Amino acid sequence: xxxxxxxxxxxxxxxxxxxxxxxxxxxxxxxxxxxxxxxxxxxxxxxxxxxxxxxxxxxxxxxxxxxxxxxxxxxxxxxxxxxxxxxxxxxxxxxxxxxxxxxxxxxxxxxxxxxxxxxxxxxxxxxxxxxxxxxxxxxxxxxxxxxxxxxxxxxxxxxxxxxxxxxxxxxxxxxxxxxxxxxxxxxxxxxxxxxxxxxxxxxxxxxxxxxxxxxxxxxxxxxxxxxxxxxxxxxxxxxxxxxxxxxxxxxxxxxxxxxxxxxxxxxxxxxxxxxxxxxxxxxxxxxxxxxxxxxxxxxxxxxxxxxxxxxxxxxxxxxxxxxxxxxxxxxxxxxxxxxxxxxxxxxxxxxxxxxxxx
Amino acid sequence: xxxxxxxxxxxxxxxxxxxxxxxxxxxxxxxxxxxxxxxxxxxxxxxxxxxxxxxxxxxxxxxxxxxxxxxxxxxxxxxxxxxxxxxxxxxxxxxxxxxxxxxxxxxxxxxxxxxxxxxxxxxxxxxxxxxxxxxxxxxxxxxxxxxxxxxxxxxxxxxxxxxxxxxxxxxxxxxxxxxxxxxxxxxxxxxxxxxxxxxxxxxxxxxxxxxxxxxxxxxxxxxxxxxxxxxxxxxxxxxxxxxxxxxxxxxxxxxxxxxxxxxxxxxxxxxxxxxxxxxxxxxxxxxxxxxxxxxxxxxxxxxxxxxxxxxxxxxxxxxxxxxxxxxxxxxxxxxxxxxxxxxxxxxxxxxxxxxxxxxxxxxxxxxxxxx
Amino acid sequence: xxxxxxxxxxxxxxxxxxxxxxxxxxxxxxxxxxxxxxxxxxxxxxxxxxxxxxxxxxxxxxxxxxxxxxxxxxxxxxxxxxxxxxxxxxxxxxxxxxxxxxxxxxxxxxxxxxxxxxxxxxxxxxxxxxxxxxxxxxxxxxxxxxxxxxxxxxxxxx
Numbered sequence: 002x003x004x005x006x007x008x009x010x011x012x013x014x015x016x017x018x019x020x021x022x023x024x025x026x027x028x029x030x031x032x033x034x035x036x037x038x039x040x041x042x043x044x045x046x047x048x049x050x051x052x053x054x055x056x057x058x059x060x061x062x063x064x065x066x067x068x069x070x071x072x073x074x075x076x077x078x079x080x081x082x083x084x085x086x087x088x089x090x091x092x093x094x095x096x097x098x099x100x101x102x103x104x105x106x107x108x109x110x111x112x113x114x115x116x117x118x119x120x121x122x123x124x125x126x127x128x129x130x131x132x133x134x135x136x137x138x139x140x141x142x143x144x145x146x147x148x149x150x151x152x153x154x155x156x157x158x159x160x161x162x163x164x165x166x167x168x169x170x171x172x173x174x175x176x177x178x179x180x181x182x183x184x185x186x187x188x189x190x191x192x193x194x195x196x197x198x199x200x201x202x203x204x205x206x207x208x209x210x211x212x213x214x215x216x217x218x219x220x221x222x223x224x225x226x227x228x229x230x231x232x233x234x235x236x237x238x239x240x241x242x243x244x245x246x247x248x249x250x251x252x253x254x255x256x257x258x259x260x261x262x263x264x265x266x267x268x269x270x271x272x273x274x275x276x277x278x279x280x281x282x283x284x285x286x287x288x289x290x291x292x293x294x295x296x297x298x299x300x301x302x303x304x305x306x307x308x309x310x311x312x313x314x315x316x317x318x319x320x321x322x323x324x325x326x327x328x329x330x331x332x333x334x335x336x337x338x339x340x341x342x343x344x345x346x347x348x349x350x351x352x353x354x355x356x357x358x359x
Numbered sequence: 360x361x362x363x364x365x366x367x368x369x370x371x372x373x374x375x376x377x378x379x380x381x382x383x384x385x386x387x388x389x390x391x392x393x394x395x396x397x398x399x400x401x402x403x404x405x406x407x408x409x410x411x412x413x414x415x416x417x418x419x420x421x422x423x424x425x426x427x428x429x430x431x432x433x434x435x436x437x438x439x440x441x442x443x444x445x446x447x448x449x450x451x452x453x454x455x456x457x458x459x460x461x462x463x464x465x466x467x468x469x470x471x472x473x474x475x476x477x478x479x480x481x482x483x484x485x486x487x488x489x490x491x492x493x494x495x496x497x498x499x500x501x502x503x504x505x506x507x508x509x510x511x512x513x514x515x516x517x518x519x520x521x522x523x524x525x526x527x528x529x530x531x532x533x534x535x536x537x538x539x540x541x542x543x544x545x546x547x548x549x550x551x552x553x554x555x556x557x558x559x560x561x562x563x564x565x566x567x568x569x570x571x572x573x574x575x576x577x578x579x580x581x582x583x584x585x586x587x588x589x590x591x592x593x594x595x596x597x598x599x600x601x602x603x604x605x606x607x608x609x610x611x612x613x614x615x616x617x618x619x620x621x622x623x624x625x626x627x628x629x630x631x632x633x634x635x636x637x638x639x640x641x642x643x644x645x646x647x648x649x650x651x652x653x654x655x656x657x658x659x660x661x662x663x664x665x666x667x668x669x670x671x672x673x674x675x676x677x678x679x680x681x682x683x684x685x686x687x688x689x690x691x692x693x694x695x696x697x698x699x700x701x702x703x704x705x706x707x708x709x710x711x712x713x714x715x716x717x718x719x720x721x722x723x724x725x726x727x728x729x730x
Numbered sequence: 731x732x733x734x735x736x737x738x739x740x741x742x743x744x745x746x747x748x749x750x751x752x753x754x755x756x757x758x759x760x761x762x763x764x765x766x767x768x769x770x771x772x773x774x775x776x777x778x779x780x781x782x783x784x785x786x787x788x789x790x791x792x793x794x795x796x797x798x799x800x801x802x803x804x805x806x807x808x809x810x811x812x813x814x815x816x817x818x819x820x821x822x823x824x825x826x827x828x829x830x831x832x833x834x835x836x837x838x839x840x841x842x843x844x845x846x847x848x849x850x851x852x853x854x855x856x857x858x859x860x861x862x863x864x865x866x867x868x869x870x871x872x873x874x875x876x877x878x879x880x881x882x883x884x885x886x887x888x
Contacts, residue, residue: 060489557746
């Protein structure tokens with residue numbers, strides 16, 4: 002069958018046969034890099050269009066439907082427009098940091114792709130501390146944002162970047178604690194172990210109440226981490242400061258824009274891996290027939306389906322709720338989300354030790 | 360006029376909001392003095408859309424100047440025209456037939472509903488929820504279609520003339536209004552589900568922008584702005600005109616005086632308008648829709664003032680006539696001007712995000728302020 | 731804040747948020763609620779009400795005759811000088827001079843569609859048409875002559 006596993010293994014075998022191991026590994030690195038860039042491009046296309054269509058349907062109107070069949074080429078037109086715009090660097094800006102910031106943000110997004118499992122056997126690097134690696138690298142994106150705010154030489158950008166930085170750093174705590182709750186159940190930090198442990202059912206169902214609470218907190222925390230509404234004070238149009246990317250135009254702005262959407266995809270992918278089983282089909286305990294039927298659907302389709310469903314939920318949040326003020330945002334995290342997630346972690350540990358899960 | 364705000368500390372930022380800004384509902388220029396993120400003073404600069412309407416009216420005849428008031432507060436265009444027509448009728452001592460009066464009140468209440476719908480959509484958009492704007496406009500379209508069928512225009516309807524209304528209502532008018540009432544009653548419950556009960560929205564609005572009753576009276580605020588602080592000032596109840604004296608409706612008041620109270624007052628007013636329309640739509644009396652007046656109107660020498668309740672507050676028309684075909688002076692008392700003067704008092708000590716919420720609940724329409 | 735209030739706050743908040751999400755979810759799944767009219771494609775099905783104020787036109791019947799006597803009531807009623815009437819003197823069969831309409835100039839660029847001219851006309855010669863697409867590339871095209879060439883007043887109109 003034409004599964005990803007077959008393709009990757011056959012390419013690996015052919016390369017190792019043709020060249021020496023060192024050259025084969027570096028060639029594989031190049032291929033993986035190109036695939037990652039290609040994935041980003043396609044994701045950007047699809048997600049921007051999806052956002053516009055979803056928002057339109059919730060607002061009783063049609064989305065873009067003139068460019069291409071059903072509006073599918075709209076993002077291509079937008080990208081061409083952004084590429085043709087003048088890329089202005091403000092005077093007095095720190096040129097090196099100003100130009101570096103978008104690339105830092107994109108590089109962080111690419112690095113997180115490494116341990117994610119897209120299908121059975123399709124993982125770039127299955128390291129033994131996969132989950133810890135993801136948490137650690139996602140903290141680096143704050144550097145890119147602060148760089149952009151500082152290097153713009155604009156007090157409003159700096160204000161927006163500082164607010165954004167405070168928001169991201171606070172919400173990482175709750176996200177991290179929710180991730181630990183699942184690790185407690187699995188007993189391992191390795192991504193493939195986590196997925197394999199969901200062979201007989203997803204953690205969301207097996208881990209009942211603590212897992213559901215932890216899932217809800219995780220989704221709220223990652224919505225805040227990626228600066229999405231209702232936590233998008235840093236880039237709100239009707240507030241005063243337009244955020245850390247005010248001074249960017251043209252292709253650099255396109256990179257920030259793309260990085261935001263790819264970040265959403267990545268965090269939804271992580272949520273799908275931890276709570277909804279990643280590429281593992283829906284199995285219920287030991288119901289053999291049902292499990293075999295579910296196995297017919299290819300694993301990459303399972304992964305993409307779960308991730309896009311969670312992306313839809315995050316978009317649903319954006320178009321329903323008003324915006325939170327900065328003090329209400331931080332209030333929510335430190336007074337509500339953090340205590341609840343800590344209590345939940347204790348509960349989950351108790352459940353794991355006593356074995357009170359399915 | 361620049362007043363001292365006490366000591367200007369080092370580090371006070373002075374920034375401009377507007378004139379072009381997505382949330383100032385028109386061309387309003389605010390000069391804000393900030394200390395960090397807290398507002399210390401707000402100074403509105405007006406005049407960006409001043410079109411010398413009052414001066415223009417001195418060279419237009421009494422039939423011709425009414426259309427210009429549609430362009431002042433364009434969301435309550437019927438109500439403004441109504442006030443002008445009533446003032447001219449006071450001067451001519453002309454009695455409007457009952458059918459004309461009932462049609463005028465029906466159009467007024469439909470306009471009030473449309474204005475509050477747009478206010479709701481724009482307010483939600485300012486606070487960050489972008490979906491209710493489209494839902495509000497869908498309902499407003501229904502009212503616009505009704506207006507288009509009877510009056511011929513959707514926004515600036517020049518339908519009121521001294522003596523009555525310009526043309527009789529369309530034969531389908533009653534049917535369409537009844538359909539609309541049924542349609543809107545379900546939608547207004549949806550409005551409450553989507554925005555009013557939402558915890559994020561309540562947190563943004565409660566306790567923000569408090570205006571006490573004494574301050575509301577001393578600034579001259581009228582309309583929902585003052586009624587949200589408990590001041591009783593509905594012109595339809597205190598100085599009834601046309602058929603309002605015979606209708607059963609309540610004056611909606613809240614006592615808290617913050618943004619959420621003003622929001623609730625307007626939502627309740629929408630429901631009261633619906634009940635007024637329901638009481639009138641089946642009982643339109645037969646007869647003339649316009650009293651017979653001369654082709655060229657001449658008011659005798661004197662001064663007259665009428666007041667009506669628009670969606671924003673009390674709108675007044677003051678005509679001074681020297682006995683000719685054109686007035687000597689016309690003065691319009693616009694509700695937005697007095698409501699705006701309370702903005703500085705309400706916004707001090709709050710954050711920038713709160714300023715947007717406060718301006719949203721004041722429901723400012725800048726052409727009304729600048730005339 | 732007591733523990734009980736804290737927990738009830740959290741649950742109340744979640745319930746209000748879910749109610750809002752249910753509404754937008756309803757609109758997302760029901761495609762028939764979409765009210766967008768795709769404008770340039772629907773010109774054939776679009777029907778404007780007959781009282782719609784698009785622009786002022788003069789009614790001509792099949793003999794190319796109109797009902798305008800040149801009384802200039804509309805010119806006097808118009809608030810901003812949109813209408814200009816040029817009259818001439820015709821010879822009646824009895825040999826008397828009668829005032830008649832030469833040209834009816836209408837400045838569409840100045841018109842506010844307030845309907846006062848239609849109200850003022852004693853013979854119902856002009857009415858509002860339902861045309862709203864007035865954009866032109868050349869401003870002189872907006873100054874229109876409303877009476878068609880070679881038309882004259884109908885018999886019996888006073």
